[in-house]
Amino acid sequence: MSAPVLELSGLSKRFGAVQANADVDLSLGRGEVLALLGENGAGKTTLMNMLFGHYLPDAGHIRVDDGQGLRDLPLGHPQAALSAGIGMVHQHFTLAENLSALDNILLGVGSLLSRRKRGGAARAHVEDVMARSGLQVALDTRVSRLTVGERQRVEILKALVRNTRILVLDEPTAVLTPQEADSLFANLHQLAVDGLSVIFISHKLREVLAFSDRIAVLRHGRKVGEIATAEADERRIARLMVGAEAPQVERAPMDPGAPVLELSGIRCEAASARDRLSDVSLTVHAREIVGIAGVSGNGQAALAAVISGLRAPDAGEIRVGGALPARHTPAALIRAGVGRIPEDRHHDGVVGSMSVAENLILERLDGPDVQRRGFLRRRQIDAAAIAAVEEFDIRGPGPDAPVRLLSGGNMQKMILARVFRAAPKLILANQPTRGLDLGAAAEVGRRLVAACGDGAGVLLISEDLDELIALSDRILVMVDGRLTEAPRRDRTEIGLMMAGAAA
């Protein structure tokens, strides 16, 4: 490693009872690409927020090279971090959609009222940065017309034009196709050769192994390991992350049974592509897992909304277990035997301030074991909750505690308990492992396979291609509201289909 440009030493941060970071040391060399790995809640984001001045550390120092050696960075001041040459690209973009790419890049640089921004030196500077980095964007196009990959380039350029010497990227590939991700890393590599130091946060072991120089792993807020990527392999990193061997989901093919979900000619009209479906037909059989691959925003949300009953299609027919549901509402589809694991569990899956026990009965308030003549049968509800907590290993303060106090993985287990205890014919699992750590994600996969073995059909919508390939019997690719069956479960081929290259 060359001379360090950044040194974090002894950083600690506590939020109440939670030790988010404890005594973390980290250093970054000039031109180095460092991958920061860790399960959800391991403290990666807190650490970066302290580096960026959003949080004030309880203890520790940050030192940054200012050209004449390492200097202490004043803590808790984002402006100081910016002027020390630290740039951050957040997972969720912070762009003004109605401004051009150039305006977005220059926003906040120099005077707001400068009229020369569009033409003169500033534009030349941006073009120079684009040429050096290889990150090409049509500067005069409005951001609302750019693709996700292009928007991300705008975000990175925004950081680079401020003479950033240390770039932090928070899960940069979460919204990209595999090909877009590869080209992003190629650009980052070029920048690193020119002297930029990069820290990127990721969950995906494959890209971490392929594109970093060094890997630092956080667990429970502490740095538990640091290895040169050349000496690392997947098993070793996974073991560092979870503190044990990463569990693998065993998947033996089963004999598919009768169709449990039949969509024919489903069409949804909408202004934006993410809500549009064009002539979607699809059959899921019992004891079968069908995967839907695709870059986010290609109609998966609309498909999930139709199958959940939240949205009635403009044309087409949906059958559950061979029968048309009485009405196209969530309640009717639940009754017809559809179990739903929603994409955004905080928004659609749970009522955060209500207890675990209450959330477990949310979808079946009419059940005779839940209510009698309109009154809740508390004893039965509590007993069922205790049993569910036991069976699904939902860890937290207990069945009476508000669901919002549970971790993401345990919240998802709560939703699984609700879905599986209703013995559904079809399980719609929309991004079921998003934001979960390896252990919890493997648990979700195991449960889905087990439910499948019990005779349910599973429709698995995911952006994680590795997960789809590991779990699915068949994979269909969704592009622009259309479904196409993938001939093989092959990474590269499906990746190309996702990008719309092959049909």
Added chain:
Amino acid sequence: MIRIEPRPPVSGTVRLVLPLAAALAALALTAVPLLFAGAPVFTAYGLMLKGVAGSLFAFTETLTRATPLIFTGLAAAVAFRARLWNIGAEGQLYLGALACVWIGTGMIDAPALVLVPLVLLAGALAGAVGMIGPAWLRTRFGADEVVTTLLLNFIILIFVQMMLEGALKDPMGLGWPQSEPVLDAAMLPPLIDRMRLHWGFPLALVMAVLVHLLMSRTVWGFRIRAVGENAAAARHAGLPVTRVLLSVAALSGALAGLAGVSEVAGLKGYLTADLSPGFGYAGIVVAMLAGLSPLGVVVAAVYIAAVFVGADSMSRELGVSSYLADLTVALSLICVLLGGFFARYRIVRVPTVDAGQG
């Protein structure tokens, strides 16, 4: 430089003590304007206490004042629980009062056992109708119920004035815009001889207990809470969100309507356009002070009533403006909100540096 950071959840005891501490803090802060008004502070507090609970009469007056506040406080609490912002309890109160005098001034002649439940029912129904309208507009067209219910208050009040000048005007009223007196058989009798406290107060207590049981023990209450806390998840789970909102609207309006019946049939005996000095709006403060808890509403309503009654009697004796009561109520609300804030966040100091370096 200071910054605000979240703090770990506080215990249940703290959450119970917090509003009480806030109420005491508000009362203590009232000393500042008292000093400015040149009043002897300790004497003033003594007189306030005497006005609130110095005698049986004073105490029953406080409870009489609390009665409509319990009803309107409950109306706000149930609606707010479902995130339905009913600011129209004032108007619904007048609708209830209007229904009460319409039925109760001679349209039907029946024994008290029939007539009293009848006017209560009519008032509740009228209030319910007054809130279902705005709630329907919200669920159907997305019309903001804060605006519609607030504006309806004025429409309803003007409608009441119109009725008091016309169809409902008392021919024996010497030209005053007031309704005919309610029949004796329709009146809520006094609770204690020679005191103004009437059966509306125990009725309000019963309603508070019923609403508490409804919210905590029934499927209906469960649905109301779920829809209020996360409507998207409730819809996803197949709950009938629109129906729940309309039913909450009806319940909330009915409770406010009962406040009107209780004031007319329990206290005044006839309807005038100044029946309520803003009980509907004060109900919102009561509900917020109570943290939307139905049983807490009773405590908060008695507190607010005590502030009004106490400040009133103190100001009469010392010659201090009785606006002091409004000030204390406002201070209480601010103290409770601040208390809630500091239960969730803490303030951390950051040493100031020159940010322009590097």
